[in-house]
Amino acid sequence: MAAAINFSGQALLQQSMSFRAREGMALISLPTKGLCMPTQQKIKIQHGMSLRKQLKTKSSTTLSSTRFGDFELSPSPFSASDMIGEFYKCINEKNSEELHAYISNNCYFEECSFPKPFEGKQEVVQFFEQLMASMGQHVKFKVEHICEDDEFTAGVNWHLEWKETPIPFTRGCSFYECSIEGDRLLIKNARAVIESPIKPGGIVLTLLKNLTSLFDDFPKTTEWLLKSPQVIILYIVKIYTMFLAAFINPIVAGYINMWKLVIRLFCLVLNMLIKILKIFLK
Structure with a gap:
């Protein structure tokens, strides 16, 4: 009888200890708010620091790729803002041969000062060649801002300068839509709005x-x-x-002929003054 009581007492004691052990393990394994939240925040902070470090490494290395989990991000070699900046540099340098490399074959260019848009590479290139010839040697585009919406669209604020001196009434805005053709980014659609001298x-x-x-x-x-x-x-x-x-x-024709004569006389007088000044200033 005593053995039976001793056995049952030991069994109850072992059962109680086993229950407490399981209860303790369960309490430890439960994701309590007080224990888990700081750990999660710490993981997020470490992940954010690691992500910023990877992004910094990605931005400093142009052609390198960055891997996040199962995704691999590679920086695009195409940039509309960079290409448009080089395009205006080409115009300022009067490089008509390089100009062809920036215009798409199906380019559509709308210059709001002209009644009809220019369609096709030949018409657009011809317009810019006439523009470069009209600018002379000292007039250049001064690009103020280039805003890039994505890799294929860009907007530009600009004005004209003569020997780094702004020319009045020459401010304008241009908007460009580009496309990838081969290994280059080319101008596909464009629109230019120029300041009107009439206010x-x-x-x-x-x-x-x-x-x-x-x-x-x-x-x-x-x-x-x-x-x-x-x-x-x-x-x-x-x-x-x-x-x-x-x-x-007939009235319009006579008016035009009269102004042609006035312009010729003005150019003749101006050339004579220039020659006289050159003689006396030597």
């Missing part, structure tokens, strides 16, 4: 207000006109040809 000021707001009032009064007609503006131009040209051309064309 109408508040007159523009008055005209806009009157125009929008007409739009609101005749919405159907406005919608038709905005969708087909070429129809208006055709009708205006027909009316001009039928009723006004016979009277206005």
